[in-house]
Amino acid sequence: MTTTAESLKPLLWEPKNLVRAVEAAGVTLWSWNVDTDALAMDDHAYDLWGIPRGTDVKFEDLSAHIHPADRDRVRAAFNATRAIVGAYEIDFRIMIGDELKWISARGQGDDVGMVRRIMFGIFIDVTGRKQAEEGRELLAGEMSHRVKNLLAIASGLTAITSRSTKTTEDMARELTQRLTALGRAHDLVRPIAGQTEAASALLGDLLTVLLAPYDDLGAFSGRIRVSVPRMSVGDSATTILALIVHELATNSLKYGALSVDTGTLDVSCSAHDEAVTLVWTESGGPKVSPRSGVGGYGSKLIERSVAGHLRGKIDYNWAESGLIVTLKVDPARLAE
Structure with missing residues (x-):
């Protein structure tokens, strides 16, 4: 059976293949309930933060891993994201045991894309760049x-x-x-x-x-x-x-x-x-x-x-x- 570009088109659009593209880029996913402070993350985000996969987490739980010098700044920035018009990006340090990493949190402000009080965004490990x-x-x-x-x-x-x-x-x-x-x-x-x-x-x-x-x-x-x-x-x-x-x-x-x-x-x-x-x-x-x-x-x-x-x-x-x-x-x- 001859493989044609038309026959491969559905494969390109399969959700699992698009997820592979996200993983290849080192992007991890999160969603945040602005009322309850609950967070949901994909497995790679849990690994990035050094938290067991599937654990129920809130923003305060992640805060425990943020470098003390950045913690207040990150809290204030996350609370202000809803008022930001357009895309936002926050870079900060986290501590996983004795290891220091730089994380970039990115998303859309001004409640753009919010669904039932839930905001969405990504984490990227930017340690090498920093x-x-x-x-x-x-x-x-x-x-x-x-x-x-x-x-x-x-x-x-x-x-x-x-x-x-x-x-x-x-x-x-x-x-x-x-x-x-x-x-x-x-x-x-x-x-x-x-x-x-x-x-x-x-x-x-x-x-x-x-x-x-x-x-x-x-x-x-x-x-x-x-x-x-x-x-x-x-x-x-x-x-x-x-x-x-x-x-x-x-x-x-x-x-x-x-x-x-x-x-x-x-x-x-x-x-x-x-x-x-x-x-x-x-x-x-x-x-x-x-x-x-x-x-x-x-x-x-x-x-x-x-x-x-x-x-x-x-x-x-x-x-x-x-x-x-x-x-x-x-x-x-x-x-x-």
Whole structure:
């Protein structure tokens, strides 16, 4: 027997098949007696609310599952639905044990479609959509916060660089170098799988990327060594470390181990509960002597950043063989 479109038409309109379409869309059905407050729901609605199928329920019974922060709002909204002209939609949270779900209740207001004091509508599980919206809001907030911080830092660096340089060309070059170091650091700020959900970078990756431009300058290639344990650095600390490393590397290139062909730089780290210790060791360069006076703006920037942002301290050992800088920071601040 040949199947034709005409012969299949009755099958399309069978009520049970239309119900299958509703189920496929994740839609659950309810009806509500506005006088008695009694509710009737299909089996999938009972499952959605975590209530045994076939149980006699009223709106107050469902209210027990609504998140406390949404309960009064949902009650008021349902009571007002009859006065709403046209379609209405109410989104709210429910608790099924320890599980949180987002539900959207939809129907027609102004008594449209009411039959013998009974209103009709649907429930839809919109948990996935709400989680995606919350994720986008968090991302937007994080990006706004980060941009504000970077603008503040850029403004401060501009002021510092303008005071420590004599020509516009020097200022442009030094400011560009500082901002470029920040940019390289922030390229690394991302969640680390299985380690943290907050934005962060691995310390070894951060140091390697920040020092790469100095290591690639001709004869210096391969003479910067980084040996640190695997640990994460938070977004705020990443910015501070980028500034510190850039200032130390720039000074080394001007006056220290990286200013001569024979110079080398080793960066190592040890981590304990009370402090993370980062050691910057230069060797093979020209003889060094303790700095005189209070130091330049770059030195002030480093000391202020270490003490203020990282709750740590920095010590300089002006050994004849080369400068050794020891940086000790609070592990908790390093992760921020």
